Amino acid sequence: MAVIELNNVSIRYKVGDFKAIGLKEYVIRKIKRNYHVQEFWADRHITFSLEKGDMLGIIGANGAGKSTLLKAIAGIMTPTEGSVQCQGSIAALLELASGFDGELTIRENTYLRGAMLGYTRKFMNERYEEIVSFAELADFQDRPFKQLSSGMKSRLAFSIASLVDPDILILDEVLSVGDGAFRKRSEKKMMEIIRGGATTILVSHSLEQVQNMCNKVLWLHKGRQVEFGDRVDDVCxxxxxxxxxxxxx
Structure with missing residues (x-):
């Protein structure tokens, strides 16, 4: 049984509609007959499925539709056409600072992100020390999040997402941030998650990373599916x- 299944998924953005320009400007343009809507298809006809324990690497140049597709899989966006089916809990790390409050401390933000992922305070109490230790932030627990470097933010976000044992883990360019030592530990942790049965999706510009870690690959180009399959090296x-x-x- 597929854990993730996409069937003919297409996602359309509308540029210039009243949601983007505001109601007042929309009314003025309608009166002046100067209201135009442009459609942009970020993804078109994407179809694939993943089983338990699969790790999919999504590759493609900037603007290929990778991040938009991840948002649909994570449930943040609804496809314009087609369907997305996911079985189990999802931990999605799509933007480094998403779900964090810059004014709160690392400790407070850790519990905040955990709550957003649906985990109890008791569970977070049990895993908190493990999370900050893995992120190498034990000495910075009471520092405001906004003072962290991008690498430190990435470590914390990845640590929370990967240590809460999700059924589905979605990562968008996360393992490319941070020093070499942390990237190696992250990759090792990813392999532990996969062996534990989680289904994982990784967007990465590092072909070496995709080849080393993923058993399936999806190549997107300008929103369209070029190739999908398990011959990862060949596709790369x-x-x-x-x-x-x-x-x-």
């Missing part, structure tokens, strides 16, 4: 050839 080689202008789509 073709994608690199595309980047080097050796092939055209």
């Amino acid at each position: 080689v073709r994608y690199q050839d595309f980047l080097d202008n050796k092939i055209q789509l």
Whole structure:
């Protein structure tokens, strides 16, 4: 049984509608007959499924629709067309600072993020020391979150997401932030999660990372699905050839 299943998923943005410009400006433009709506399809006809324990690497240039697709899988967005089915709890780390309050301390933000993921205070009490230790932030627990470097924010966010034992873990360019030592520990932790049965999706610009960690790969280009399958090395080689202008789509 598939843990994640996408069937012909398409996601459309409307540029210039009243939600973007405000009601007052919308009315004025309608009166002047100067109201126009442009449609932009971020993703078109994406279809794939993942089983328990799969780790999918999503590759593609900027603007390929990777982050938008992750939001649909995480339940943040509803597809314009098609369907997304997910089984189990989801921990999605899509933006480093999302779900954090810059004025709160690391300790307070850890509990806040845990609550947003649906975990009890008792559970967070039991895992708190493990979280801050893995993130290498034990000496900074009472420092305001806004004072952290991007790497420190990434470590905390990843640590919370990966240590709460989700059924589905979604990571958007998280493992590319931080020093080399933390990246290695993160990759090791990811492998532990996979062996524990979690289904994981990783967006990464590092083909080496995708080849080393993922058993399936999805290549997107300008919102369209180029390839999906378990021949990860082969797809990554073709994608690199595309980047080097050796092939055209």
